[in-house]
Amino acid sequence: MGSQTLRQKYRQELRRTILEAAREAFEQGGYESLSMRNLAERIGCSHGSIYLHFKDKEELFDCLVEESFAGLAEVLAALRPPGKKIDPVVLLRKAGRAYVEFGLRNPGAYEFAFVLRRPGAAHPEKPHHAYKLLRGVVAQCIAEKRFRRISIDMASQVLWATVHGITSLLIFRPNFPWADKKKLIARVIDNAAAGLLAESPG
Amino acid sequence: MGSQTLRQKYRQELRRTILEAAREAFEQGGYESLSMRNLAERIGCSHGSIYLHFKDKEELFDCLVEESFAGLAEVLAALRPPGKKIDPVVLLRKAGRAYVEFGLRNPGAYEFAFVLRRPGAAHPEKPHHAYKLLRGVVAQCIAEKRFRRISIDMASQVLWATVHGITSLLIFRPNFPWADKKKLIARVIDNAAAGLLAESPG
């Protein structure tokens, strides 16, 4: 037990070291920018060793993405104040801002999750956790008649497309002469939400 | 003269052959998927020859992107019926649909133009032609008081972000369980435009 623990402890430590070094480099220049050899050199082991912990580059970055997105899901879930009932439309706007902010803070993970083409994969691609959370709030908006008649998925996808648009443009075209970025983000989100609202009563 | 012409004719022909073969391959799997060697093999020349016509891979694909986007600009410009005055908001919606359609038809060019990270470039990135066209129509919407008070660039960027969002998601996540794609595109665009409108008079 204790003996095995020592070995496994080292193993876990190296795994974390790899992940952290990878995250750092990876968030700078994106997926293609970092090589396994380069990564190994930073850590101080042979590049072969990395493959003892991760099947390939994709799996390594998949791990990072998963970690990052667990963080996003947490952030989104925490937006709903416990106990208090919150206007779902307000919640949606808050979630939108949190989503964009997350993307800008984790551009590498964002790129990998939503932008990178996976050469092999023709898999049907299940909706991710964040999408399900979004869908839940949208369902509430529709159930409470805050939204006009529209299907849950249609509304959710309209909103996702919108926040993804501003997020990815700000990540990948950072040197474009943007108007004030904060205001722009807010405008984009408000705009998308407003369009889905039911005619204001009265 | 005539002698030089013969040589240059061959040269131009090869150039076009390269571009066309590149476009075909490139539109399938994106920038990273195609190698210069592979390309040369398809054409039937050594990969070194390609560098006689294009400085590097980036320049080659830059040419393709330019060609594609010239096409987009044409399509957008042609939307305005000659002579007739057209409601600028209607025009905007039409342009939005044309933009998305263009992206879906030229995913490779779209990827290169708006998504790929250029490792070297920290250049300020001038707005492209299509953006300027968009800006013109938006300016008209504002001048004619069809839009609420908002700066031209802010409104233009809100619209661009929106159409980019749906375009890039449909390109890069084609296997997501989308609602009806056509309707979704229309909803996204209408939604964005609606949010910018002035309160309906009366």
Next chain:
DNA sequence: AGCTTTTTCTGACCACTGGTCAGTATTCTA
């Protein structure tokens, strides 16, 4: 015609990539 210059083109070469694997070094077990 020939001879020379200019242009086109090839294939070997460079440093790099992701990934594998036989052989070695280390650690655990008994």
Next chain:
DNA sequence: TAGAATACTGACCAGTGGTCAGAAAAAGCT
């Protein structure tokens, strides 16, 4: 301490983008 299990290295593979000396071909000139 001997033997089994694990961790690790570094050479190796096929591929990448890009370069360049030298071969081949075309053009210009007398």
